[in-house]
Amino acid sequence: MTIRCTLWMAKLGFLSLIACAVHAQAKTTEDAGQAYEYLSVTELNQRLTDNQLTSVELVNYLNNRIQALDKEGPHLKAVLELNPQALADAALRDGERASGNVRSPLHGIPILIKDNINTADQMQTSAGSLAMVGVPAAQDAFVIEQLRDAGAIILGKANMSEWAGMRDSGAPRGWSGRGGQGLNPHVLSAGTCGSSSGSAAGLAAGFAPISVGTETNGSIICPSAANGVVGFKPSLGLVSRSGVIPITRRQDTPGPMARTVYDVALLLNQLAGTDPTDPPTADAPQGTDYTSALTTEALQGKRIGVVLDEGQRFSGTFPLLPPVIRTLDRSQCDLGNGMVHDLSPQFCAALKTVQGNGATLVPVTLSLPDISNYFQVMMAGMKLELQAYLNTRSGLPIATIDHLIDFNEQNPVQENYGQRMLEQINAQTLNEEEINALWQPIQVSFKNMIDTQFRDHTLDAMVADLDGIAQPSTAIAGYPIITVPTGVEQSGEPTSILFIGSMWGDAGLLGFAYAYEQASLELVHPIFRP
Incomplete structure (x- = not known):
């Protein structure tokens, strides 16, 4: 049974609309007798194995949930x-499973893919751009080839900040001309x-168990961190960038996202691999089982550095970071041995764990x-690499x-966001050698x-709050x-701890992240707060 809550918006109001949508999904689940939206890959595999x-x-179940909460x-x-x-x-994967052919732990598991990763199928790969x-x-x-070989099912393409945030600094994060403004399922106004953004929000909302x-x-x-899920950015070169719409290979990398560290490790097992078209992958460790x-x-017995925010931050106009790092309420956190610092309660509790x-x-x-010179290097690199991709x-x-740029001028989006950053990128004149000369010292x-x-502190890892310097x-x-969830604020917005290696x-x-998580x-x- 599907309740089309949008028909009731004018009569019930926004809060009731949200409740109606959640009820519709709950009713669908009740009719099916099962709830699959928040099961882990391991739990799903057990049900698939046990018929x-x-x-x-x-x-079908996830498609219905996406219809109920994403489209309605x-x-x-x-x-x-x-x-x-x-x-x-999915039918093919079911047939293989029935004949005893299970390719990997991701066999028959649906996955969402960010819209800047090539898929040679009926779906677009657009970086959120109508152009x-x-x-x-x-x-x-390359990573999609790996996932298909593992038997994963590409469920759909996730919304994203258009051009990975490089269209215009005035466009909000999570917005694209193609998909509109994505919302945070924890607090819709956050x-x-x-x-x-769509890869993370879709996970949090139970649209898929894993995403890239x-x-x-x-x-x-x-x-x-903002959507309360686990996200992992691997060492540069561990995962191939071939077929990914670029900003710059000096930093770009795909990475696994899930609701648990274990599922992130399972996904990383399939994403990592040597790609002849992406030379840095040859230097990465090979054949590692990350689980x-x-x-x-x-x-146990590890030395973990705690990055303390001393007020240094990247410029607030830096385009790939949130314009303002969310300021959490802070209080004295006594960690013993004279370590007393002003920290958010969630980060303090995480450190004590x-x-x-x-x-x-x-x-x-x-x-x-x-x-x-950092932003100039990034823009100049994108000019060369994006053209090579096109x-x-x-x-x-x-x-x-x-x-x-001409297309955007002739086809303005409803929100009237500009494209100043694209224009700045197009105006760059540095060649590859000049870019490298600036990049290397940075x-x-x-x-x-x-x-x-x-080295100086003999550390095994570092941890940080979501700050303006460590990440x-x-x-x-x-x-x-x-990043691993540490709970939520009173507002309902998620908080997290970062582990850095x-x-x-x-x-x-x-x-380390798994030990903390468990x-x-x-x-x-x-709960879809307004």
Whole structure:
């Protein structure tokens, strides 16, 4: 039974509309006798193995939930389009399972894909831009090939900040011309952050058990934290970038997103791999089972640096970070051994959990290096790399960045956001050699800043609140970082803790995050507050 709540909006009001949408989904679940939206991959696999569920039934169930909450109800706008081949793919995976052919733990599991990752099917790959809607990509991205080989089912494309936040600094995070403004399922009036906003919001809302996002600087970590899910940005080069609409390969990487650390590790097992068309992947560890590092004892005897916010922040106009880091209420947090600091209650509690699981906490401070050339390097890199990507696509309304700017001028979006950043990108004149000459000292300085803390304090990892320096510094260095939920504020907005590692320390970092997660169990499902 489907209740079309939108018909009642004028009569019931917005609050009742939300309640109606949730009731509609609950009624659907009641009729089906099962609730699958928040089951983990392991739990879904058990039901598939025990013949209590088929992949076809699961895809249908999630499609109905997306219809009830994304296209109707609160209109989360987390999903741009559903894959019309998903049910046929699910039937094939069910047939393989029945014949004893289970390809991987992701066999028959639906997954949402960020809209800047090529899929050679009936869906668009558009980076949220109407200018990119036309003939679909001719070839799957390397990570999509990996997922299809593993038996995963591409459920749909997730909304995102248009051009990964690089259209105009005035456009809000989570907005795209193609998908509109995505909403946070925990608090609808709160931000989703970006640019993997739909990937994170869709997970939180129970639209899929796993998703893939991409990050240049904050685009996995920030939306995962804002929407209360687990997001992992791997070491640069661990996961292939081939077939991903670029900002710059100096920082770009796909990464796994899920509601649990274990599911993130399962997904990373399938995403990682050597891609001949992306040379840095040859330097990455090969054949690692990232679930093998997941133990509740991982923090025992470890030295964990605590990044203290000393007020240093990247510029508020920096386009890939939230314009304003959310300021949480702070109070004195006594961690023992003379460590007393003003911290948010959630971060304080998280640190005590880390400490209570056998880790020694060490206060550290990160001093921001010179970033005066950083944005210019990023824009110049995007000009060259985006044009190279456009050269691989045919049948689109545009073929160059000039065409893109003209298209946007001739087809203004309803919200009337501009495209100043695209214009700035197009105005760049640096060549590859000049970009590298500016980039190398920037990256080296950020690597040295982090490496110095690890070396001087003999650290195994660092942790931070979602601040204005630890996350972007880690992204520029190319090091791994994961965010794990720590609960919610009184407003209902999620909070999180960041775990930061050194290069190729991905497996160990996942272990630390898992140990914290299992000790805290702070994942909270959304209730769609206004």
